[in-house]
Amino acid sequence: MSFAKNLARVSGVLSLALAVRGQKYNTTGYTLQDAYDASNFFESFDFFSGPDPTSGFVQYADAVTANSTGLAGYANNGIYLGVDYQTANPSAGRASVRLSSKKAYTHGLIIADIAHQPDSVCGSWPAFWTFGPSWPHSGEIDIIEGVNKQTNSTITLHTAPGCSFSQNSFSSADCGSPGDGTQGCGASTQDTQTFGAGFNAIGGGVYALQWTSDAIKVFFFPRTGKIPADINAGNPNPSNWGRPTASFSGGSCNIDANFMNHNIVFDTTFCGQWAGKVWSEDPVCSAKASTCQEYVASNPADFQNTYWLINSVKVFSEAGATKRGIAKRFDA
Numbered sequence: 001m002s003f004a005k006n007l008a009r010v011s012g013v014l015s016l017a018l019a020v021r022g023q024k025y026n027t028t029g030y031t032l033q034d035a036y037d038a039s040n041f042f043e044s045f046d047f048f049s050g051p052d053p054t055s056g057f058v059q060y061a062d063a064v065t066a067n068s069t070g071l072a073g074y075a076n077n078g079i080y081l082g083v084d085y086q087t088a089n090p091s092a093g094r095a096s097v098r099l100s101s102k103k104a105y106t107h108g109l110i111i112a113d114i115a116h117q118p119d120s121v122c123g124s125w126p127a128f129w130t131f132g133p134s135w136p137h138s139g140e141i142d143i144i145e146g147v148n149k150q151t152n153s154t155i156t157l158h159t160a161p162g163c164s165f166s167q168n169s170f171s172s173a174d175c176g177s178p179g180d181g182t183q184g185c186g187a188s189t190q191d192t193q194t195f196g197a198g199f200n201a202i203g204g205g206v207y208a209l210q211w212t213s214d215a216i217k218v219f220f221f222p223r224t225g226k227i228p229a230d231i232n233a234g235n236p237n238p239s240n241w242g243r244p245t246a247s248f249s250g251g252s253c254n255i256d257a258n259f260m261n262h263n264i265v266f267d268t269t270f271c272g273q274w275a276g277k278v279w280s281e282d283p284v285c286s287a288k289a290s291t292c293q294e295y296v297a298s299n300p301a302d303f304q305n306t307y308w309l310i311n312s313v314k315v316f317s318e319a320g321a322t323k324r325g326i327a328k329r330f331d332a
C-alpha cells in the first residue's frame with residue numbers, strides 16, 4: 001500500500017516538474033489537472049440518490065444499486081450511465097443515475113469526449129452541466145441539455161440576478177431571470193449534431209467549456225473529422241478553435257462573483273420542471289399520452305437508447321493560475 005502511495009507521489013512530483021518546465025515553452029496556457037475515464041470515473045464521481053431537485057418522475061440510484069442493476073458501469077472503454085428500460089409502471093419513478101464530480105472547479109477548460117448521449121425521446125431530460133453551492137448564487141453552466149423530441153442542445157447559464165452579457169451569442173437576458181435564476185440566459189444551438197439522435201448518428205464528439213474571468217464559452221466538435229488536433233494531442237489551445245457554439249462575455253456580469261466551485265454533473269431525468277412542463281406543447285409527445293409521467297411509466301422499451309457513453313472528461317487549468325483555479329470541494 002505504501003509502495004503504491006510512494007509511486008503515486010513520485011509520479012505526481014515528476015509530472016509537476018514537467019508541467020512547470022513546459023509552461024516556459026508552451027504557449028497554449030493549459031495544463032492537465034484531472035482526467036476522468038474508464039480507469040477512475042466511479043472513484044471520482046458521487047452518485048446522487050436523493051429526490052430529484054427538478055421534480056422529475058425519476059428514482060436516482062445509489063452506487064451499489066446502479067452497479068447491481070446495470071444502470072451504470074464501465075463499457076466499451078468508457079463510462080455507461082443508463083436508465084431502467086425494462087420496468088413498466090415503476091411506482092417511485094423510472095430508475096436512472098445522476099453523478100457529480102467529487103472535485104469542484106473554478107475557471108479552466110473542461111473537455112468531454114462523449115460517444116453517445118440519451119436519444120431524443122418523449123419524456124426524457126438529459127443534461128451535462130456544472131453548478132456550485134447555494135444555487136443559484138455560485139452559478140450553473142448547462143453544456144448539453146434538452147427535452148423530449150428536441151434535436152438541438154440548449155446551452156444556458158443560471159445565477160443570481162444582475163448578471164447579463166452583451167456578447168451572449170443567443171440573447172441578452174439576465175442570467176438571473178426571472179428574479180430567481182430558474183430561467184437563466186441562453187438558447188438552443190443551431191446544430192442538430194449537438195444533441196440526441198443527431199449527435200449519436202455521427203458517433204458523438206467533443207464538448208469543451210472554457211471558463212475564465214472574462215468569458216464562458218462552449219465549443220462542440222463533431223467526431224466526423226472536426227476534433228482539433230491539439231485536443232487529440234492532449235495540448236488543447238482554444239485560440240485555434242474558431243467561433244464557439246456559445247459565448248457569454250461583455251456586459252454587466254462579474255463572472256468571478258457569479259460562478260464558482262462547480263462540480264461536473266451528468267444525469268438523465270424524466271418529466272418534471274422542463275420535459276413535463278412543456279409536454280402539452282409538444283404535438284408528437286402529447287399525442288402519445290396525456291401526461292409525461294403516464295408515458296414514461298408505461299413505455300420502458302422506448303428508453304433503451306437513453307444512456308450516456310462517455311470516453312473521458314479532462315479538466316485543464318490555466319498555467320500559472322493553478323492555485324487560483326482549483327477550488328476545494330464543497331460538501332453539500
Ligand SMILES: *[C@@H]1O[C@H](CO)[C@@H](O)[C@H](O)[C@H]1NC(C)=O
Nearest residue numbers: 018019022023026030031235
Ligand atoms: C508542452 O508541449 C509538449 C509538446 O507538445 C507536450 O508534450 C507537453 O505536455 C506540453 N506541456 C504542457 C504543460 O502543456
Ligand SMILES: *[C@@H]1O[C@H](CO)[C@@H](O)[C@H](O)[C@H]1NC(C)=O
Nearest residue numbers: 042063066067068072073074
Ligand atoms: C460492479 O460490481 C462488480 C462486482 O462486484 C465489480 O467487479 C465492478 O468493479 C463494479 N463496477 C463498478 C463500476 O464499480
Ligand SMILES: *[C@@H]1O[C@H](CO)[C@@H](O)[C@H](O)[C@H]1NC(C)=O
Nearest residue numbers: 151152188189190191192193
Ligand atoms: C436546430 O438546428 C437546425 C440546423 O442544424 C436549425 O435549422 C434549427 O433552427 C435548430 N433548431 C432550433 C430550435 O434552434
